[in-house]
Amino acid sequence: MQWTLDFFPIPPCAELGAQPLSGLLWTLLVLFLWYCYRVGSDPPGTGRTHPGKLKSGSARSGRMLRSSISARGSNVAASGVNLSKAAASDRVTPCIVMETGEEEEEEDAEMGRHRGYLTPVLGHTLFPNQAPAASKKLYGALQEYAKRYSWVGMGRIHKGLREQARLSERSSIQKPHLFFLPDVPSIPFFPRDAHRHDIEVLEASYPIILAEFQAVYQRGVDAKLGWTCQSPKGQAVFPLYSAGVCVAANCRSCPHSYRTLLSLRTFISSNSLGSAGFWVLGPGATLGGCYGPTNARLRCHLGLQTPPQCELVVGGEPQCWSEGHCLLVDDSFLHTVSHNGTAEDGPRVIFSVDLWHPNVAAAERQALDYIFSPEQ
Known part of the structure; x- marks a missing residue:
């Protein structure tokens, strides 16, 4: 055709x-x-x-x-x-x-400026000989972790362990006594948006958490019943988690509070930096001038019983608790707690939960879980 x-x-x-x-x-x-x-x-x-x-x-x-x-x-x-x-x-x-x-090149450059701490660390970088024994032990645990996994993302942890000795020697309003993670934004009190999900979960569970506390408190504040007493300071603690270890008997006494902890996204439950439980402070007691162990966490306080004469001062900034509401505190700053009320006011009671700092990356959390494992 x-x-x-x-x-x-x-x-x-x-x-x-x-x-x-x-x-x-x-x-x-x-x-x-x-x-x-x-x-x-x-x-x-x-x-x-x-x-x-x-x-x-x-x-x-x-x-x-x-x-x-x-x-x-x-x-x-x-x-x-x-x-x-x-x-x-x-x-x-x-x-x-x-x-x-x-x-694409501009986007990569912008991301690189914000993730410099995620670059690999040279495993042969010298560790200072004058470092204390505790820091050397932690550095040895970091080396074991890097051999098993990777040095990628360990830049800030490596730097923090090397500089821990110098941090403990200088005078500062923020001086964690165990581990300082460099280049982490730090303020005494963080806004709710830093951990909105976990705060909303805790506040929604306020009534049942309060009821479980009252049940265990009425049985008596006794070490045989799971309490940790600090009588000279007027403080008593009923821990559900202590230094990363679950206190099984206490969790059975407060099953809903325990399940609430497990539903939180950022609760530190696998290393010695994290704890959770009921903290009771009697009238006239004051806890003064102390630092928390690390700035890699935030301590969340859910107010259960908060008399009007109670105050928390962190980094020179005062705050008061409110029943049914949470405060996000960086306790690596110098802080004091005081209860200036009378016996008629009753004790101040909070439900304290340790959460990861929002600027700690997932790789760093995994490494810190390994380094500060309760078995270490």
């Missing part, structure tokens, strides 16, 4: 005739079909590298097509043929953008 071009409204060409013009149109048609085949044959996920941008290979195909059309149009023009349709298609630029990669 022979195909003809009689159905095209083509004006007669005196110089070239119909045969050369037909060959030109067939060439353009073949190039167009070849281009459509190349674009449509790219597998999903490889045709585009960014929304709105084709791969450079497709862009090269578009440039080859345009160059072929331009060359063909130039030859026709040189022959004196005025082909209006070819000229119009040559003037229209196909919607193909050559990918430069500049935006």
Whole structure:
């Protein structure tokens, strides 16, 4: 079967005739079909590298097509043929953008500025000889963790262990006595948004947590009943978790409080930096001038019984508890607790839970769980 071009409204060409013009149109048609085949044959996920941008290979195909059309149009023009349709298609630029990669480079540079602490640490970096024995033991645990997993993400932990000795020697309003994680934003009191989910869970459970405390408190404050008493300071603690270890008997006495702890996203339950339980402070008692063990955590206080004359001062900033509401405290700052009420006011009672600092990365949390494991 022979195909003809009689159905095209083509004006007669005196110089070239119909045969050369037909060959030109067939060439353009073949190039167009070849281009459509190349674009449509790219597998999903490889045709585009960014929304709105084709791969450079497709862009090269578009440039080859345009160059072929331009060359063909130039030859026709040189022959004196005025082909209006070819000229119009040559003037229209196909919607193909050559990918430069500049935006991707800018994004990578921006992310790099915020994740410098996630870069690998050289395992042979010297540890200071004058470091205390406790820091050397922790550094040995970090080396064991890195051999088992990786040095990636250990930059701040490595730096904190090396500088712990100098931190303990200097006078500062923030001086955790066990471990300081560098480059962590620190303020005495954090806003609720830092741990909104966990705070809302605790506050929603306030009535049942209070009822469970009252049940164990009415049985008596006695070491045989699970209490840890600090009589000279007027403080008593009923722990559910103590230094990363679950106190099973106490958790059985407060099953809902225990289940609430397990539902929290950031509760420190696997290392010695984390504890949770009921803290009771009697009237006239004061706990003054102490630092928490680390700035890698925040201590959440859910107020259960809060007489008006009770006050918490952290880093020189005073705050008061409120029943049914939480305070997020960085207790690595110098802090004092006082109950200036009378015996009629009753004790101050809070449900204290240790949560991860929001700026501690997941890799660092895993490493700290290993380094400060209760078995270490």
